[in-house]
Amino acid sequence: ILNVxxxxxxxxxxxxxxxxxxxxxxxSNFYALHWYRxxxxxxxxxxxVMTLNGDEKKKGRISATLNTKEGYSYLYIKGSQPEDSATxxxxxxxxxxxxxxxxxxxxxxxxx
Amino acid sequence: xxxVTQSPTHLIKTRGQQATLRCSPISGHTSVYWYQQAxxxxxxxxxxxxxxxxxxxxxxxxxxxxxxxxxxxxxxxxNALELEDSAxxxxxxxxxxxxxxxxxGTRLSIL
Numbered sequence: 001i002l003n004v005x006x007x008x009x010x011x012x013x014x015x016x017x018x019x020x021x022x023x024x025x026x027x028s029n030f031y032a033l034h035w036y037r038x039x040x041x042x043x044x045x046x047x048x049v050m051t052l053n054g055d056e057k058k059k060g061r062i063s064a065t066l067n068t069k070e071g072y073s074y075l076y077i078k079g080s081q082p083e084d085s086a087t088x089x090x091x092x093x094x095x096x097x098x099x100x101x102x103x104x105x106x107x108x109x110x111x112x
Numbered sequence: 113x114x115x116v117t118q119s120p121t122h123l124i125k126t127r128g129q130q131a132t133l134r135c136s137p138i139s140g141h142t143s144v145y146w147y148q149q150a151x152x153x154x155x156x157x158x159x160x161x162x163x164x165x166x167x168x169x170x171x172x173x174x175x176x177x178x179x180x181x182x183x184x185x186x187x188x189x190x191n192a193l194e195l196e197d198s199a200x201x202x203x204x205x206x207x208x209x210x211x212x213x214x215x216x217g218t219r220l221s222i223l
Contacts, residue, residue: 031209034210034211034212036211036212042216043116043153043202043214043215043216043217044202044204044212044214045214046213047213048211049209049210049211051209064196089154089155091212093209099168100145100157100160101157101166102147102154102155102157103154104154105154105155
């Protein structure tokens with residue numbers, strides 16, 4: 001059974017703070033790592049698909065890095081805003097293409 | 113471009129009944145994924161269909177089944193419903209390793 005972990009489980013920050021959280025995944029048989037944002041009462045929305053070790057992706061104030069050799073990815077949010085409040089999910093895909101496993105998510109609350 | 117559509121939005125059943133949930137993927141997407149989110153839990157992978165075939169299934173009993181049609185739409189069937197099947201069921205579609213696009217889900221309630 002593939003194990004994908006995310007930490008912290010939840011996070012409260014003040015508006016304007018920068019923050020980051022972690023996704024840990026198996027370091028073998030890596031194919032891709034996806035990040036999604038899931039806002040309350042909405043469906044998950046894709047942020048990034050990362051495939052290469054050392055990859056860095058950026059979308060506005062949100063960026064992500066990838067280390068496939070040690071099996072982790074960081075998601076960074078610069079200058080958090082209340083609208084960033086959501087659950088952030090990572091998902092690991094193995095190179096057999098058969099397994100796509102979501103982590104439990106990090107719930108971010110940005111306080112105005 | 114129309115997104116992933118799921119129907120019905122809500123479904124109420126009683127124990128022992130059967131439920132059918134439907135999903136229409138984004139045009140051009142050949143893969144459909146089904147997930148369950150039970151109360152207090154994260155997304156649990158249920159089933160993955162691609163090009164009409166079941167590619168993988170999660171750790172769920174056989175009474176959870178489904179199929180994908182030639183137009184790539186999909187059905188999820190749950191037989192012999194149990195109380196713990198009450199959950200939000202999300203469908204997602206993708207093409208290749210592109211990100212998955214999710215529908216709004218079907219909320220299944222078992223009385």
